[in-house]
Amino acid sequence: MWAQIYSPFERFNFSNNKCFLSGEPLNSEEEKIQVFPQWLMSRYSLEDKPFKLLDESMATYKDLKLPCTAAINEQFLEPLEIEIAAAFDAGYEAVKQLDELKLFQWAGKLLYGIIFNEIQSGIKLQHSQGEEFNMSQAIIHKFSHLHLMLQSLNLPIELDGFKPFSLVLFKVDNSEDIFGYRDEINTLTFSLRIKDFGLIICLQDNGANASYHQAALDKIKSQTLHPVQFEEVNARFFYSAYLFNRLPEYNILPVEDIIYIEAMPLRGTSTKPLFDDWVPKVYGQVLENFWKNWGFLLFEIIKKPEEPMSFLFDADGNTISAASIELPR
Structure with a gap:
């Protein structure tokens, strides 16, 4: 008999008495893991920092937890955390050697953990107002497929000749102890800038965003970026993820004891x-948000409306060296 895929969105079960990954019942509601792993929170003193949820309520990083059986955690999640933590500690070269699927699983678990907490918060809020909790079918489609792909952690799942994600990694000349984290759960986009690297993952696009930006990526992939340059790449990916207008579909094919997933x-x-369509003014607004640390305003960014300001490329399309940028890191 083939392993059973767990589909929490079918019955909308987001209680604390079932494992988020396997659906197995827990021994107690105290059987939980941190969404942001303890090693990451300790390293960047995140535990008590505020984390704003979509309903505008405030939590702290350490408040965000996921129900998870001890067996799933010990067998699958802790070994992944140990491997990721060691690579992140060592920096860019070690992260570059990691299996991209493991980076996807790690980022996907973190983002799904935020989604899980957002859904729990939304259900409580709606029920307190005497209303049923509703979520769009498109969002359910994305979230359920992310959860399906995450089960490659604990089930014999083979992704048949495709990656469900776009992933780009850059060496970045960051200041020490920087913790730059961003996500957009509606588009399932994740970004992390720490140590000497920056990582961007679009978690449910089958590689489409990386292909969309391929020409630019080819020009800068071997460069060490200034943080303002990395945040420009970030803005490009977050905006294109918003413009991406497909909902990927998959065939699930159990063969003997392996579950094949075909895109x-x-x-x-x-x-x-x-x-x-890419709209330069809208992209400029996204860029303004990503460049807040440097104080650039929209009117500066889109002074030339069809050619927003760039620290990656000059007017002729040539790459700009990070060393030539005179801005704080």
Whole structure:
């Protein structure tokens, strides 16, 4: 008999008495893990820092937890955390050697943990107002497929000739002890800038965003970036993830004791491009948000409306060296 995939979105079970990953019942509601792993919180003193949820309520990083059986944690999650922590501690070169699937699983577990907490918070709020909790079918589609891919951690799942994600990693000339974390749960986009590297993952696009930015990535992939340059790449990915207009579909094929997951073509039967039109002014607004640390305002960024300001490329499309940028790190 093949391993059973757990689908929490079918019955919308987000209680604290079932393991988030396997659906197995817990021995007690105290059987939980941290969403942001303890090693990361300790390293950057995050435990008591505020974390704003979508309903505008405030939590702290240490408040965000996931119900998880001790067996799942000890067998699958802790070994992953140990490997990721060691690589992150060593920096860019060690992170570069990691299996991309493991980075995806690690980031995916973290982002799904935030989603889980957001859903729990939303259910409580709606019920307190005497209303049923509702979520759009498109969002359920994305979240449930992320959860499916996460089960490659604990089930014999084989991704058949595709990656469900785009992942880019850069060496970045960061200041010491920087902790730059961003996410966008509606587009399932994740970004982390620490130590001497920056990492961006679009968790549910089958590689489409990396392909979309391939020409730019080819020019800068071997460079060490200034933080303002990395945040520009970040803005490009977060904006294109918003423009991405497909919901990836998959075939699940159990064969003996292995579950094969096959990606359906993103184009499908639609003649519409995979991405909606890139609007420079809107991109400029995104960029302003990512460049807050340097104080750039929208009117500066879009002084030339069709050519927003860039620290990656000059007016002729040539790459700009990080060493030539005179801004604080």
